[in-house]
Amino acid sequence: MTHHKKKSRTIDFLHEEVPEYGSPVTVLDGVRRIVARNPSVMTYHGTNTFLVEAAGGDIVIDPGPDIEAHVDAIVSATQGKVSAILVSHGHGDHVGAAKRLQEETGAPIHAASLPPVANTLTPDLPLSDGGRIGDLSVIATPGHTRDHFCFARLDDGLLFSGDHVLTWSSSIVSPTHGDMHDYMRSLELLIARDETHLLPGHGPMKVEPRAYYEGLLNLRQRREDAVLAALLKGPQTLPQLVRRIYPHQTHEKAIWAAGQNLVAHLSKLVAEGRVGEKEHQVWHLLE
Ligand SMILES: [Zn+2]
Structure with missing residues (x-):
């Protein structure tokens, strides 16, 4: 949700221009972003789908909402060569396109085996804390939802944070799918880690995010x-x-x-x- 001037003095939220929907943009070495055309007061300009270069084809982090043009954009950007589809959590704007993308690419879906995502699909490979997918490490970060995972690329300090941490606003902690106690603990977990680049599910990248995490916890x-x-x-x-x-x-x-x-x-x-x-x-x- 949006915050007013009083709060932005203590928390440095980021903003960006409306992106060119469906166009892959390189954000860091070997990492491209495509923004889905699902803007709203909850999703900012839309959901970020990340394409992470990997042997055997890009890893797709959050296929995004079930919008045909968005899936087409992912397939076109990867030339259909996708080695894995990773789902941060089971909200429709992140997981909606997973099955359609799998039909197009044949890539396995890695997701939690818990609700809410378990209500939508059965993953080919269930995510678990500490797991590895190519260069990416899997980190359990329950709170926004119980099934939430982040993904870290340790070599260059990248953290793909899904909806656990957004850069344009604070996250919703859903009382049905989430848990505030867990959420605050999952923020503490990131504060204790060393990632230098935060790539959220909605909004632009943030560099050196620790003080930002601390601000969110303090909020x-x-x-x-x-x-x-x-x-x-x-x-x-x-x-x-x-x-x-x-x-x-x-x-x-x-x-x-x-x-x-x-x-x-x-x-x-x-x-x-x-x-x-x-x-x-x-x-x-x-x-
Ligand atoms: Zn969500």
């Missing part, structure tokens, strides 16, 4: 503090909390996303025994 901690402070005034419904904590959000989808994020914070606080939910979606502080 979550401050948001949790804001939830607790709001509940000091008495029991609150979700719309009341959204209005208090995100007073500048006006776009319907952004308000919905803010509410989802708050539910994720509240679930974490309920699990920790700090907040109670007396009636459905009415929260109060526990002593």
